[in-house]
Amino acid sequence: MKKFISFNELATQKKVQVIPMDSSDVKEFNLYMKKAARESSKNSQRANSTASNAYLTR
Amino acid sequence: MELYISTIKEFIQKGEIVDTIIDNLHLIHDNKDSREYVINRISDFLNTLQDDLTILVETEYVDKVYRDSYYTLYSTKLREYYRNCVRISFFTPEFNEQTEITVENIEKIKNAYRGFLVLRPLAECCIGRNVISPSAKNKRYPSMRICKASIPSTCMGIKMRVSGFPHSSQDGEMMSCAETTVWSILEYFGNKYSEYRPVMPSDILAALKPFAYERQLPSGGLSFEQISSALKNQGFGCKVYEQTNPMFQELFTCYIESGIPLAVCIQTKEFGHAVVCVGRNETNRTVIDSAGTINIMGGNYYVWNNSIEHFIFNDDNYPSYQHTTFKKPTAYYNSKDWDSGKITHFIVPLHPKVYLDGELAIKASNYLAIRKLNIPEMSVIRTFLASNRTYREYIMRNPDMTEEAKLVYLQIDMPKFVWVTEISDKKSFLNNKVNCLILLDATGSNIDNEGYSSLLFYQKRDVGTFFNKKNRWFENIPLSLPSLFEAFNDNLK
Numbered sequence: 001m002k003k004f005i006s007f008n009e010l011a012t013q014k015k016v017q018v019i020p021m022d023s024s025d026v027k028e029f030n031l032y033m034k035k036a037a038r039e040s041s042k043n044s045q046r047a048n049s050t051a052s053n054a055y056l057t058r
Numbered sequence: 059m060e061l062y063i064s065t066i067k068e069f070i071q072k073g074e075i076v077d078t079i080i081d082n083l084h085l086i087h088d089n090k091d092s093r094e095y096v097i098n099r100i101s102d103f104l105n106t107l108q109d110d111l112t113i114l115v116e117t118e119y120v121d122k123v124y125r126d127s128y129y130t131l132y133s134t135k136l137r138e139y140y141r142n143c144v145r146i147s148f149f150t151p152e153f154n155e156q157t158e159i160t161v162e163n164i165e166k167i168k169n170a171y172r173g174f175l176v177l178r179p180l181a182e183c184c185i186g187r188n189v190i191s192p193s194a195k196n197k198r199y200p201s202m203r204i205c206k207a208s209i210p211s212t213c214m215g216i217k218m219r220v221s222g223f224p225h226s227s228q229d230g231e232m233m234s235c236a237e238t239t240v241w242s243i244l245e246y247f248g249n250k251y252s253e254y255r256p257v258m259p260s261d262i263l264a265a266l267k268p269f270a271y272e273r274q275l276p277s278g279g280l281s282f283e284q285i286s287s288a289l290k291n292q293g294f295g296c297k298v299y300e301q302t303n304p305m306f307q308e309l310f311t312c313y314i315e316s317g318i319p320l321a322v323c324i325q326t327k328e329f330g331h332a333v334v335c336v337g338r339n340e341t342n343r344t345v346i347d348s349a350g351t352i353n354i355m356g357g358n359y360y361v362w363n364n365s366i367e368h369f370i371f372n373d374d375n376y377p378s379y380q381h382t383t384f385k386k387p388t389a390y391y392n393s394k395d396w397d398s399g400k401i402t403h404f405i406v407p408l409h410p411k412v413y414l415d416g417e418l419a420i421k422a423s424n425y426l427a428i429r430k431l432n433i434p435e436m437s438v439i440r441t442f443l444a445s446n447r448t449y450r451e452y453i454m455r456n457p458d459m460t461e462e463a464k465l466v467y468l469q470i471d472m473p474k475f476v477w478v479t480e481i482s483d484k485k486s487f488l489n490n491k492v493n494c495l496i497l498l499d500a501t502g503s504n505i506d507n508e509g510y511s512s513l514l515f516y517q518k519r520d521v522g523t524f525f526n527k528k529n530r531w532f533e534n535i536p537l538s539l540p541s542l543f544e545a546f547n548d549n550l551k
Contacts, residue, residue: 007466007524011535021523021532029425029509036421043417047300051286051403054323056236056330057279058375 061214062115063155066104066148072097075115082117083179084140096184103175103185106377108196111172112149114213119145121176123187123241126258127232131275140179143186147213148172148194164216173220174211178229185227187245189220190378200381202370203550204337205319207250221551223319223336224249225378236280237262238374239321239332240288243407246319247294253409254293265291282323285332286405289321295410301402305417307384311363312416313406314338316443317549322371323403324387326396331373331388335404337550339368339381343488346438354439355428360484362440363420412443412475412500414512419443422512423479423496431481431494431518438487440545441479443500446472448548458491458543466537470515470524475500477512480545490545494518 011018060082064075079100080093121143132139153170157163172194176186189209192202206221224245228238240262248256257265263274265288272278280288286296299309313320320335349365351358371380371387382389388399408415414422420441427433444452453459453467477498486493495517502512513532516523519541526533 004465004469005462006469007522007535007537008526010462010466010537014537016536019534020529021534023531025429026510029429030507032425033418033422033509034507036418040415040417043300043303044298046302047298047403048283050300051282051298051323054282054325054330054403055279056282056285056323056332057234058329058331 059116059118061117064113064115065109065151065154066107066111066113067109069104069113070101070109075113079115079144079146079177082115082144083177083184084142085179085181086137086139087181092181096181099184100177103188103377106196106199106379107148107190107194110151111194112151112154112170114147114149116145116147116213118142119176121145121178121186123226123258124176124178126260127229130260130263131232143179144177145174146177147174147211147218148190159214167214167216168218171213171218171220173222174213180229183227183229185377187224187226188378189222189224191220191222192379195379199379200368201340202337202379202381203340204370204379205246205317206551207246209245209249223334223372223378225372226374228374231276232259233262234277234279235332235374236285237277237288239334240280240285242334242372243289243319243321244292247407257292262288279330280332282321282330282332282403282405285321285323289405289407293410294407295412297406297408297415299404299406299417301400303417305420308361308363308420309416310335310384310401310404311338311366312420312441313404313443314366314369315363315440315549316416318406318408318443321405321407322387322401323405324399325402326388326399328395331375331399333374333387334372335369336372336379337370338366339370341366341368343490346484346487351436354424357428357435359433359435360438360487362438409475411473413503414477414498414500416441416443419477419498419500419512422498422509423477425509426496426513426516427479427481427494430523431496431516433481433494434483436484437493438482438484439479440481440487441477442546442549443475444478444546444549446474446476449476449478449546452546452548456544458540460540463537463539466522466539470497471527472497472514473499473501476514478546482545486542487545490547491542492545493542 149170173190175188178186208219224242245256247254322333324331346360346365367383380390388396479496480492481494497514498512499514520538521536
């Protein structure tokens, strides 16, 4: 059996420096996505409420 | 059943084949004007195809879709409607009157096949189920990139396949534009993926029965909400967008770039209409120049999904693959009644496990591109959804990735669908190359207030950022990944 080398194993084999991703913006990103989700919900509500009025016949 | 072989040219020039087809349709009324009307309808359809195509006409054809409508509606009428249809199959001129129907010629005939058209015995709405290869359309049609399914059919005992998007005209009583839109989307998905199944017109009526407050037959049309319900009933996780959404056109393009056909609601001043957007015109990447840049989080960037204006629509009042613009979706009607038509809503028939929709995926990837990858201004951003299978195949076949890099990419954990954002400097973009990449988990969501829960991977130059399951956080690993590689173009064919 042969196991294909994973990216972690490759990093070890190549002796490259693995650095944890900077987490200082976690709060900022969460707030940004929370705001985006709120806007998306509002857009969805508008789309759903108007979709029942759009009657398609032709 | 009888078989006739002719050409489109012969039909257009009112040759013998015209009367053969009309006689075998067995319309409920036979008079000069009714015949002329049907001939014109068929001519309008055939006039969109290359005129040197060979046509093979099959009488007494049992079409599953018309037969379903027949037993649900037409057989219950006093006037005797005919049960059978006429089917026309299209071939390139390599198959013609002189071609012998022998075992040796089977492959030649298969290769020449370009699709079929079922003619229903309904004068007003004779254009029934059809699937046409875009390559059969004539020069008035642009090169196009569309969602294609391989649809099986048989002709002269030979099993054929045609690659295209299913289309039909409405029959006015059983199916209006709205039901036809639902039918064609389900016919496409049902033939392409094992999770879905094609449906018959009576299945659509049954699915909508709980939502109907009025009789369903004859059809008086559907509300856009009902179209979404019918699609949801068949297993889709539908998402509806409306014109006041600031990202309306960007999202429309993003889903088309993702290879997802859209149910589109068009409103004129007087009435509403439903069509299916199946793709876009073949577009040169230089189109980003005419669209210009957009301000995102304080910087100016080119956005591919804001650059596309020309799309391909399947409209049940016209032959397949009508090309027009997003702003003038009914321009091909050339009619005052339709001139005011504009797109007010569209429904995306998403896979039920795609929780992260386009709106949030674009916003999340924009944040990551600008804040994390610090991409330079005037970069080109292109976001789309891809299936895990198609994306991995693209990696496997990518000519700019080393075997080592391919193994790295292929071992990233991915759900069934991923949101992909390709970022390129302008020169690389025009050369169909990518510099930076972001992969988002389509099963991710922001509801848990964890923005990073959707991130799978990103790459800036040769450094990849991977999720380490053991540490439950991301790691930047300089693995000498390719910093310039071929872009993904496999969603539309």
